[in-house]
Amino acid sequence: MTVRFGLLGAGRIGKVHAKAIGSNPKAKLAAVADPMADAANAIATQYGAEVRTIEAIESAADIDAVVICTPTDTHADLIERFARAGKAIFCEKPVDLDVERVKACLRVVDETGATLMVGFNRRFDPHFQAVKQAIEEGQVGAVEMVTITSRDPGAPGVDYIKRSGGIFRDMTIHDFDIARFMLGEEIETVTAQGSVLVDPAIGAAGDYDSVSVMLSTASGKHATISNSRRATYGYDQRVEVHGSKGAVAIENQRPVSIEVANASGYTRPPLHDFFMTRYTEAYAREISSFIDFVESKSPASPSGTDGLIALALADAALKSVKEGRAVKVSEITGVMADKSVFQGR
Amino acid sequence: MTVRFGLLGAGRIGKVHAKAIGSNPKAKLAAVADPMADAANAIATQYGAEVRTIEAIESAADIDAVVICTPTDTHADLIERFARAGKAIFCEKPVDLDVERVKACLRVVDETGATLMVGFNRRFDPHFQAVKQAIEEGQVGAVEMVTITSRDPGAPGVDYIKRSGGIFRDMTIHDFDIARFMLGEEIETVTAQGSVLVDPAIGAAGDYDSVSVMLSTASGKHATISNSRRATYGYDQRVEVHGSKGAVAIENQRPVSIEVANASGYTRPPLHDFFMTRYTEAYAREISSFIDFVESKSPASPSGTDGLIALALADAALKSVKEGRAVKVSEITGVMADKSVFQGR
Amino acid sequence: MTVRFGLLGAGRIGKVHAKAIGSNPKAKLAAVADPMADAANAIATQYGAEVRTIEAIESAADIDAVVICTPTDTHADLIERFARAGKAIFCEKPVDLDVERVKACLRVVDETGATLMVGFNRRFDPHFQAVKQAIEEGQVGAVEMVTITSRDPGAPGVDYIKRSGGIFRDMTIHDFDIARFMLGEEIETVTAQGSVLVDPAIGAAGDYDSVSVMLSTASGKHATISNSRRATYGYDQRVEVHGSKGAVAIENQRPVSIEVANASGYTRPPLHDFFMTRYTEAYAREISSFIDFVESKSPASPSGTDGLIALALADAALKSVKEGRAVKVSEITGVMADKSVFQGR
Amino acid sequence: MTVRFGLLGAGRIGKVHAKAIGSNPKAKLAAVADPMADAANAIATQYGAEVRTIEAIESAADIDAVVICTPTDTHADLIERFARAGKAIFCEKPVDLDVERVKACLRVVDETGATLMVGFNRRFDPHFQAVKQAIEEGQVGAVEMVTITSRDPGAPGVDYIKRSGGIFRDMTIHDFDIARFMLGEEIETVTAQGSVLVDPAIGAAGDYDSVSVMLSTASGKHATISNSRRATYGYDQRVEVHGSKGAVAIENQRPVSIEVANASGYTRPPLHDFFMTRYTEAYAREISSFIDFVESKSPASPSGTDGLIALALADAALKSVKEGRAVKVSEITGVMADKSVFQGR
The missing domain is CATH 3.30.360.10 (Dihydrodipicolinate Reductase; domain 2)
Incomplete structure (x- = not known):
């Protein structure tokens, strides 16, 4: 099986994950979304992916999983959206800076049965x-x-x-x-x-x-x-x-x-x-x-x-x-x- | 100048200090006191010192300094006695386990102008x-x-x-x-x-x-x-x-x-x-x-x-x-x- | 500029060089040659290259450089052929086990003005x-x-x-x-x-x-x-x-x-x-x-x-x-x- | 048993051995010989030994062993003399700079049955x-x-x-x-x-x-x-x-x-x-x-x-x-x- 990825956020840490996906034989970077078109294009070109909007990735049939590398204050919302969209989710830490917001987000993850992994890379x-x-x-x-x-x-x-x-x-x-x-x-x-x-x-x-x-x-x-x-x-x-x-x-x-x-x-x-x-x-x-x-x-x-x-x-x-x-x-x-x-x- | 020492306590740590005194060219171990006669004799023989009572060391004219290696609960009393006797004092830590008792003891040291060093060896x-x-x-x-x-x-x-x-x-x-x-x-x-x-x-x-x-x-x-x-x-x-x-x-x-x-x-x-x-x-x-x-x-x-x-x-x-x-x-x-x-x- | 590579030999060390070429942004692995079809195919598939014969690589207009990872006794001949074909040559050590054969080979390299690098990787x-x-x-x-x-x-x-x-x-x-x-x-x-x-x-x-x-x-x-x-x-x-x-x-x-x-x-x-x-x-x-x-x-x-x-x-x-x-x-x-x-x- | 030592040579290495003897509970430095009277006196005073001539040490009944720290060209002669005098011998390396001279010296040691140790300290x-x-x-x-x-x-x-x-x-x-x-x-x-x-x-x-x-x-x-x-x-x-x-x-x-x-x-x-x-x-x-x-x-x-x-x-x-x-x-x-x-x- 090849896991097809959408990357949300093409900044510094986004590039790191794009490289990890690109060099993993079991994965394919299929799509990249970022408001900065140049950043998104650069990654898309390097790994043979498409530039898409977040909405397009959300509804895409050819995407199995997303990697969330957007600003922190968007993490919880995106997790909820992609959990509901049935995608597996890797999210950079933290889920949110507010404990109650995190709890609410995790309830959605729980209800949808989504796979959610949080990026504590040192492990x-x-x-x-x-x-x-x-x-x-x-x-x-x-x-x-x-x-x-x-x-x-x-x-x-x-x-x-x-x-x-x-x-x-x-x-x-x-x-x-x-x-x-x-x-x-x-x-x-x-x-x-x-x-x-x-x-x-x-x-x-x-x-x-x-x-x-x-x-x-x-x-x-x-x-x-x-x-x-x-x-x-x-x-x-x-x-x-x-x-x-x-x-x-x-x-x-x-x-x-x-x-x-x-x-x-x-x-x-x-x-x-x-x-x-x-x-x-x-x-x-x-x-x-x-x-x-x-x-x-x-x-x-x-x-x-x-x-x-x-x-x-x-x-x-x-x-x-x-x-x-x-x-x-x-x-x-x-x-x-x-x-x-x-x-x- | 040679500093002439009385050693109070011939136990484990007493032996360590006896050796340090014995191998120091500026010092001479002159007397040892310990209720255990064998322990005192062993050190005295090894370093050419005399076995004496604490009282004898206290009043001896040929002793400049004492090293106190007796049980903790005797430290403060001995410091006070030897401060009053005009001897320089090296005392193993602690002076006492009670802060108020230590303070009282240090007041005596202060009044007598005695030299007091406490044994924090790691320094x-x-x-x-x-x-x-x-x-x-x-x-x-x-x-x-x-x-x-x-x-x-x-x-x-x-x-x-x-x-x-x-x-x-x-x-x-x-x-x-x-x-x-x-x-x-x-x-x-x-x-x-x-x-x-x-x-x-x-x-x-x-x-x-x-x-x-x-x-x-x-x-x-x-x-x-x-x-x-x-x-x-x-x-x-x-x-x-x-x-x-x-x-x-x-x-x-x-x-x-x-x-x-x-x-x-x-x-x-x-x-x-x-x-x-x-x-x-x-x-x-x-x-x-x-x-x-x-x-x-x-x-x-x-x-x-x-x-x-x-x-x-x-x-x-x-x-x-x-x-x-x-x-x-x-x-x-x-x-x-x-x-x-x-x-x- | 992108340097287009032909890889001669798809064995253990050939794979190592294929990976190095594949992950280098200035290089493209264009062709692989090996008598073992499976080995050549595996590398070709992984890096988007073609399987070709050595002769085809020798005469190819789209190949700038070759990496020679074939058995030692073929190195000197291949160096001479590819030097004459105007390709830049990276050859695993040794050029040959015989000093006189190496000298003869290097004369050809000299005459053709070819670029030849020998693989002493530790440097x-x-x-x-x-x-x-x-x-x-x-x-x-x-x-x-x-x-x-x-x-x-x-x-x-x-x-x-x-x-x-x-x-x-x-x-x-x-x-x-x-x-x-x-x-x-x-x-x-x-x-x-x-x-x-x-x-x-x-x-x-x-x-x-x-x-x-x-x-x-x-x-x-x-x-x-x-x-x-x-x-x-x-x-x-x-x-x-x-x-x-x-x-x-x-x-x-x-x-x-x-x-x-x-x-x-x-x-x-x-x-x-x-x-x-x-x-x-x-x-x-x-x-x-x-x-x-x-x-x-x-x-x-x-x-x-x-x-x-x-x-x-x-x-x-x-x-x-x-x-x-x-x-x-x-x-x-x-x-x-x-x-x-x-x-x- | 206490081994009673004569020290031949009161230079730099002589001092090192004097200290080792002086702090060893089984040994006593009894005599020191050196043409430099000051050097010999200094060691003698520090360890309670006597200054003697080499001849006196050779014939002394109260000396069990000698430590030879004299110049190299005297080693072999001194080893032979003290081997014949029945003393145990510790000699700084080398016995001599000439192999044949060393062999001759060792024959004497062998004949006399003397104890001879050579100073390879690193062992x-x-x-x-x-x-x-x-x-x-x-x-x-x-x-x-x-x-x-x-x-x-x-x-x-x-x-x-x-x-x-x-x-x-x-x-x-x-x-x-x-x-x-x-x-x-x-x-x-x-x-x-x-x-x-x-x-x-x-x-x-x-x-x-x-x-x-x-x-x-x-x-x-x-x-x-x-x-x-x-x-x-x-x-x-x-x-x-x-x-x-x-x-x-x-x-x-x-x-x-x-x-x-x-x-x-x-x-x-x-x-x-x-x-x-x-x-x-x-x-x-x-x-x-x-x-x-x-x-x-x-x-x-x-x-x-x-x-x-x-x-x-x-x-x-x-x-x-x-x-x-x-x-x-x-x-x-x-x-x-x-x-x-x-x-x-």
């Missing part, structure tokens, strides 16, 4: 996957404490931050998802602290640029997250899992692995300076997994619920900083039905 | 010192976020934990001191979470075996601490300092640095399995620094105040776990006069 | 390139000693060895080329020793499976090479360059970079187990460079002369093992006109 | 020992190829080189010994090349400053050695052992293990800059082993024969460079009776 990175596999093989015993460090090479513009929902919702959200992925148990409480150490303009916009978070689960497992909007040495992305029998960690990735030795010491080059070069392989594997879910008609993972929970953790973290206390996730989500979200890789 | 480890030096040389710019990981090879007996004041007071206390040492600014708030994941007996004794802590300073700097009473791979001791211009980290230490490669991968040996082999060099440098303070009659560092603050941070952490909120250090200490404790290395 | 690996760049930037000063370690995961079959010309001509030949690439100066003498330690059948076939080689240049620079046909820990590929101001080395590559710590120590996974996964990026960059040479009509590098010299070094190494002495390269090649082969990257 | 370094242990435990299977890299921070003065016998006899000799130690089989042939790349004055003195060596054993095992008199990044000391089941390597050692990350990359400090700080622990273990041999009256290792063979390998290497051919060790030594020198650690 598909070979190194993160190898950590998860080591856990599942029992190499570290029972997971006890997860430590996550994510630091970006540089802060985004304040314009972006205003639209993104702030550091917890646009940056830490990936770490919340990875914390759940590695802990294998739902998070119960969130405690966070935030500072403005990198750029006062970020503080003026009401956000933080340096945050620390502690998470705990019902059984007492911990996760800690450390984020900064700036790291001079590149795109710092680490996770370490400590368990009853041992620990496992990923090493940071760099474009070239050489070491120069001289009177100043032994120097290896900086890390990747951009998430797209760091996670090239993750994006390809992510689309490949989505295709497998579409083909097998099995529930996709990470699901809409995974997206909802990560967002709720971000909201809880923000509340914790403001109120100086541990915040229960249930304060944000209400009591949720168990969705059995830990299906492993 | 003298060559690797920790190199991190501190890198900070002072401006290699990482302004310090922003400090990450400390300390995990012991195995949990102590419950008997020890009952006497020690619990994990925050006997284990995390070293990390509190290192956090202050690296941040270069006083900590304002403490948030912590604790679990029992290693040994239920520890929980039954009212303590935790796995804790996470977040610290923040007035200017918004962060530190996070992760502790576990058990690490199968050895004595895990790491600190990482992230700043405006870069980051610096220490690598874990192992007795031998070889790597075996085979079909299972590339394997390096476990870490040191004991703090005494890990910190051999730190203990020697610690006593050497103390001797320098005694000789130069300058205030010792880490001081009694450093000991007091680290204890207060431990109390604040415990309070934070119990109450699920960020605790201000001033809730524990009251408002303290500025002691200008950041004198560098 | 295009990002890590090897970064080492070369560090040298060129002066980071290690004047190059003095190059150390190369290449070990294959497992020995090839004896059938392969009989056809390949033996370990020096099929395996060490890559290291000879890298030695020249890094030394930046021609090699004058070769000394080698060889043993059969891995598989007696290799010895019975008249070859070695474990070899060490020392090279020296006119100015006294050294290179040493260590090869084994078996390494349990994966595809071991290292180079280290020692110079007057420092040294630079590449680290071995593994598919995933995680580390598991437990009571047995700290373990990272084995290396890549296959040259094709190790050198994926190198193959893409190699074809990309070839396209640049074709477009710019500039002399290709590595050239036919580079291929000739590497083969001569292999012959010299074999002679050295047999005769127990340092062999001058000129004993093999005769005196050669300077071809100015060190054009950098 | 006692914890990291080298861990490699040897890994081999003996079968972790790498049958040893096949040993790779040794030794580079000094800077070249010694030409005066030293003239007395030392040249790079093969003063520097590579340690690597020859380690090659034998790790191979576990006698070396049969030596091939070497040498250049002057560091300092023309070394060439003017008739020596080389950059050498490469290949060794082979009767069963076809290889070792390669790479030496330079200058390494800007510190005291480079590596050994790697490749075997049928895997490989084992030591990592280079540095005084502090930190890593600074910034826009220039990740930098660790240079290596030790001096053999005495690099091998501190090795010297202590070496003397400790000697004491064990003296106490147990068992043959010492490394023995006089080990010293002889390492010297012969150096002579063979020099001959190989001069004659451009593989030199058999038997050309230097003649046929030697089997001394069964591979007793492990």
